[in-house]
Amino acid sequence: MGLTVADVKRRLREADEREFAVLERALVADSRKGVRDAVEAARRRIEAEAAERARLEGLYAFERELAAARGGGVVVGLDEVGRGPLAGPLAVGAVVLPDEPKIAGLDDSKRLKPAERERVAVQVRKTARAWAVEYVEAREIDEHGMTASLATAFRRAVARVEAAGVPVDVVLLDGNPLRFDEREVNVVKGDGRCASIAAASIVAKVERDTLMCRYAEEYPEYGFESCKGYASPAHIEAIRRYGLTPIHRASFCTAVSQPTLF
Known part of the structure; x- marks a missing residue:
């Protein structure tokens, strides 16, 4: 040649x-x-x-x-982020995707590096027919518990999608049944198996991480920019030293907390 x-x-x-x-x-x-x-x-x-x-x-x-097994129609995928942290809200993503164009790199948010999550989240928001992220704050989680909080957040997220003018026929929910909606279909490990659930996991993760970085500016002692509210050793030590903030889930912190300083 x-x-x-x-x-x-x-x-x-x-x-x-x-x-x-x-x-x-x-x-x-x-x-x-x-x-x-x-x-x-x-x-x-x-x-x-x-x-x-x-x-x-x-x-x-x-x-x-x-x-198709439920008769077809518009599908919304749902996933949650922040079930286990000591601080910060529970976040729920809801996404309705068109079949085309397909979003390159779409996957379970846990499998993506932060920069890749950010890139894919931008494409999800541009491509989706509708999307929403709903939060349940720490005080609501303390008052109502996690199961009820999840159901509340999922209902709010679906309602926001439909309020945007996209009527939903099938609700795909990652994980175990919550029975919060008669259209609910449960998909174990759905964030790695279904496009719209994967998209929901990504936008919820990116939005919640961004929020926790803003909280890090308000409460700099706790390292929220790195731990995102989870129970890192540094975060636990900060709770013991400074007490709880208004964004801490007191019911999650009983083993490590001092009386609140805020």
Whole structure:
């Protein structure tokens, strides 16, 4: 082909699946080590991209199957973030996605690095037919308990989606049954299996993390920017030293708390 190794590497880096197949055939007799290494690297990249496309399609296809089993229609995915922290609200995300365009990188929020979550969250907000994040504050959690708080937040989130003009036929809920809505369909580990639940987990996580960083400015002693309200050693030590803030869940802190200083 008269190409330098550098030329080959560049073309292989830029090649899609069809172009790679053509290049691979053309380079089959090229024994230069740099070329062989570049072909193998491109093959691995192409295979990884194909696997990711299949995974992403599976998220959407599984969701379509669940909806079809309930007669079809508009699907809203729900997920919660912040069930276990000592401080900060419970957050619930609700997302209605179109089947196209598919959102690259969509996955369970726990599997994504923070920068990738931020990127995907932006795409979810741009692409979704409707989305919402609802909070239940610490005092409500203390008063009503977590199960009731979850049901309240999910109801609020679905109501906001429908108030935006998107009537919902099927409610896909990550985890175990709450029976808060007759349209409810439960999907264990749904944030890694259903597109709209994954999207809900991401927007809820990003919104809650942003809120906890704002609380870190108001209550700098507790390190909320890093622990996000969870029971890190530094956070526990801060509770013992400074007491509880208004955003702490007192019922979660009985083993470590001093009387509130706020």
